[in-house]
Amino acid sequence: MSDPMEQFRNAFFEEAVELADSMEATLLAMDLQAVEPEDLHTLFRAAHSLKGNAGTFGFPAIAAFTHQLESFLEPVRQGHRALTPDLVEHLLQAVDLIRSHIYAAQRSEPLPAKEQQAQEALLAHLQEEGAAAPAPPAPAPPPPAPTHGPGFRIHFEAPVDAFRRGVNLERLFRDLGRLGTLQAWPDLAHLPKLESLEPEDCHLAWDLHLDSAAPRADVEEVFEFVAEGDNLRIEPLTPDSQVPPIGEILEREEGVPPADVREALAQQKHLGEILIATGKAKPEAVDRALGQQQKKRNQAEAATIRVATEKVDRLVNLVGELVITQAMLAQAAQSARGAGSEERMAVALLQLDRQTRELQERVMGIRMVPVEMVFSRFPRMVHELAKQMGKELDLVLEGQATELDKTFIEMLVDPMTHLVRNAVDHGIETREARAAAGKPSKGTITLRAYSRGGHIHIEVKDDGHGLDPARILRKAIERGLLPADARPADEELFPLIFEPGFSTAEQVSDVSGRGVGMDVVRQNIRALGGRIDIASQLGRGSTFTLILPLTLAILDGLTVRVGPETFVFPLASVLESFQCRRADIRTVKGDREVISLRGEFIPVMRLQRILEGGGAADTAEERVLLVLVEAEGKRAAMAVDELLGQQQVVIKSLETHYRRVEGISGATILGDGRVALILDVQGLLRLESGNAQVSA
């Protein structure tokens, strides 16, 4: 990744994807009855920037396509052409094509034939529609490029008969000079040897940089009488906001003739080509290596985070403050015997404390990205699904600025996609059913994110017909998940839809209802250390709430003491803690201990025994402290010696230098510098049932 061009290209791809996303979002958000001119401008600007950037970074296919798109958008922007639902649909397809283009370009491949055809068909469509559209009051201008950028680079070869025709080349430059600041380099590459020079032929060519805000049409006009065939090339210069290619800088700032830059660029060969040409490597070997490089590159891409400059600035400031505090401390320590040094030390320590805490928060903040990154893909998806199923619905997004750990973003996409699909497919009723139920014909799906009590909540809410408890109960009994006479409350019933193979959809549709998925949704969310709450009312709709920890690197824990050691229970798996009398714990089959809690028998486990496998010394205490934990629907009461408190702990891996330990999910460092192990409740329960089988 040391190639600077490579970095620019990557920046181009990133920006191109963002532009495509913004086009899509704008298209989906537009109200066709009352189109905001600003939205049209946004669309146009996106297409325009894409075109400009693609041209600059050498992706002619993308530039050509976006150029055509831009010309279709121009009359729309001018108000000469109405934005119809059909046109929106086509523009959405165009956005998809742009993405395919970007994808292909990233892999340095041409656009696949299928997409190529789609593109041609789409352009033909747009052309037709344009022709059929109400005649604009004034003829739409030919594909314009109203660049208000910094200007143009022009390569101009004078026609061979320029002298004979009496073309005044000098005037040409004067006219150009009037448009702005002109830099010119003669290109004498085509000049023949003196003996073969025909004095009346013109062999001159120029490279020009024109710094000007004038539109391209004005520049073209200057060359009106001399432009023929391909002797004139006008390209926009890189706008100030972007990084120009090194060649352009060399030309503008250092006066290197563009012809030389072009020649140098033409000589640049790929390493692979050189190796193949000199017979040092076989073409297959180079291909393999390129494949590997692409793989690595993809991995590297996934591992980078774009961080707002503002966040970085705050960090820099904070580190500056820390340095000052450090100096204060050093001074206070040096003059330790002086008067008031103790006080100074205390002040500095207090400051240090605040700063380290803030530094930690801010550094963690770098990993945080707005939830918008997950939400943004749903408007399009819902739009497509609704169309596919003939349902009318609105998607409402709330709390998009809520931040969550970057790692969550990728891992949230699948479960959320599943929930949203379910909401569209099963949640929202058909138009007829809604009308019959006296609901507005348009359904609403709301995605809402907010943080509460150190957790991020993400809701997927629909105003459809909700979950039917009776049907779930029937199904659960059918599948043997519940005894035939069970009458559970809704809160116990609803989670059953997460059981593998459980689907109450009457009809298996193309979209969902195959019973795979809901269990995967729950697994994914659990893997993130979160859980799902379901609230639903028959006929009114359902709300699925994903409750996630703020970050994967920090865990809410309950610290306990068992013997001489400190352990941490993840708070997410702790239900409650309570004290009981020694006599309340009864033994079954001699050594299995249980306790009756609100009419339910819950196994009592001794941590030492599970972890060490041996029979730990039984405490002779009269009262026993128990922590009730739950994992995978199983509950157990863990006996501990002391509850030390509830605190956030930073998760450290045991595996980096040691190995995985059963029943332990990691380690953390306590305030006094000691290491405490974090318990893996799920693993512990599995260990215990394993032990039980052995002893049985």
Added chain:
Amino acid sequence: MSNLPSAAQTLSQVLCFALAGEAYGIPILKVREIQAEAIITRIPKSPPYMPGVINLRGAIVPILDLRQRFSLGDPPEGGRPVIIIVEVLSRTLGIRVDAVSDVVDLDGSAIKPPPELGGQAQLGREFIAGLATQPSAQGGESMLILLDLDRLLSDGELHSIEAAAP
């Protein structure tokens, strides 16, 4: 990589430490730092010679107790064991020993292969890279047991690390 150099002229630096009255040495290049005894957190089901992990500036690092490993019995009362932090096979590990003495330059020719030892002593032989003699302060010669760290750490308990790795 063995600590027994093939070229007799190689000069290597060795960190010497004491263990139950004997002098041992390990190549200094593997040593990252030396720590005073830290609080060790026990890891469940680990063998007696792996008493647990410590916090090394935020990293969780396992400890290998050499006395236990070589069945040399418990350390004497009042001793102040030291932890030598080494890096082997890209893992960091602490080795608990009785005391660290000094760093010596060893001439390759001074290193002899370990003799055949019978019975109980044979147990630890595979971890010994060689024996070296060096002039002692009293004018005589003392013996230094050179350990093969890679062997020592890829054995037994730590071996399961490799097995568990994907």
